[in-house]
Amino acid sequence: MSGVFGALLESRDWLLADGAVGTNLFRMGLEPGEAPELWNATDPGRVRALHEGWVGAGCDIFLTNSFGANASRLARHDAEDRVYDLNRRAAEIAREVADAAGRPVAVGGSIGPTGEGVGPGGSLDASAAEAMFGEQARGLRDGGADLVWIETFSAPAEFEAAVRAAAAAGLPWCGTMSFDTNGRTMAGLDVAGFAALVAGLPAPPLAFGANCGVGASDLVRSLIGLAGAAPGAALIAKANAGVPKFVSGRILYDGTPELMARYALLARDAGARIIGGCCGSTPAHLGAMRVALESRPRGAAPDLAAITGALGPLSPAETGPGTGS
Numbered sequence: 001m002s003g004v005f006g007a008l009l010e011s012r013d014w015l016l017a018d019g020a021v022g023t024n025l026f027r028m029g030l031e032p033g034e035a036p037e038l039w040n041a042t043d044p045g046r047v048r049a050l051h052e053g054w055v056g057a058g059c060d061i062f063l064t065n066s067f068g069a070n071a072s073r074l075a076r077h078d079a080e081d082r083v084y085d086l087n088r089r090a091a092e093i094a095r096e097v098a099d100a101a102g103r104p105v106a107v108g109g110s111i112g113p114t115g116e117g118v119g120p121g122g123s124l125d126a127s128a129a130e131a132m133f134g135e136q137a138r139g140l141r142d143g144g145a146d147l148v149w150i151e152t153f154s155a156p157a158e159f160e161a162a163v164r165a166a167a168a169a170g171l172p173w174c175g176t177m178s179f180d181t182n183g184r185t186m187a188g189l190d191v192a193g194f195a196a197l198v199a200g201l202p203a204p205p206l207a208f209g210a211n212c213g214v215g216a217s218d219l220v221r222s223l224i225g226l227a228g229a230a231p232g233a234a235l236i237a238k239a240n241a242g243v244p245k246f247v248s249g250r251i252l253y254d255g256t257p258e259l260m261a262r263y264a265l266l267a268r269d270a271g272a273r274i275i276g277g278c279c280g281s282t283p284a285h286l287g288a289m290r291v292a293l294e295s296r297p298r299g300a301a302p303d304l305a306a307i308t309g310a311l312g313p314l315s316p317a318e319t320g321p322g323t324g325s
Helices: 003-011 022-027 036-042 044-057 071-077 080-099 126-143 156-168 191-199 216-229 257-270 283-295 304-311
Strands: 061-063 106-111 147-153 173-177 207-212 235-239 244-247 250-253 272-277
Touching: 003 106, 022 036, 022 044, 036 044, 036 080, 044 061, 044 080, 044 283, 061 080, 071 080, 071 126, 080 106, 080 126, 106 126, 106 156, 126 156, 147 156, 147 207, 156 173, 156 191, 173 235, 191 207, 191 216, 207 216, 207 272, 216 235, 216 257, 216 304, 235 257, 257 272, 257 283, 257 304, 272 283
Parallel strands: 061 106, 106 147, 147 173, 173 207, 207 235, 235 272
Antiparallel strands: 244 250
């Protein structure tokens, strides 16, 4: 492996990734319906402050503010002609923070789904999706991202298009899919199918795994399934901070830093090499996770009873370990 992320992954038992971008930018003043990626141009100071929070919490890798910076999503804000510039600026801001950290910290160039159906029956064919992701990847590369981080995907054809775009830009990649309460993505792919998809790609990942979904219990269950389907793989776990709840017109997450610290230990014991948070997770959550990982030795791989005892019930409890059965 080359680059700072590869060197960290080779030299360390686990790495700490970052937490939520959108959730925290809303706390910092982002308005509902506003594209967070536009802040890379209009309010870079607050984007920089979020990245600095991840570094201060002890993260080894954090992601750029570019999740939705593709032409399809930016068209909703009349900004589809700004894809390259917004991605390049996102990576530049992140690069500045990482380089000032005083220790090795990697920058992952975040690429999320287009929001369109990709492949047969969808509104985009795979080549069009690849072109969209390619514009992002080139901007992230030119801004200084160490790798492309493909996250929160559901459909195999769209995921493959993003991987091809990363490879064409000359960047290594990591990737995660989001699994629901039945252990499947919204497109119906289970963790065994995801592992098989990754194994068949011409450009292999540095690491892959699961993010978002429901709560921490469900994500660790998916991780157990991935570890069984891809033994020896470098796996990623990025769970939401608890279970989402709709309160007074807003989605809130009930996971405390203490719960996320327990999740981090279980994720490591289940086989994750890169452990972070997703929706609702703040630098305070990540700081607690770092302390737990540094102070507690590795344990045995957890079973479902250990997971639910530490993190709360599965949704639904009868679903098997990430298999959708």
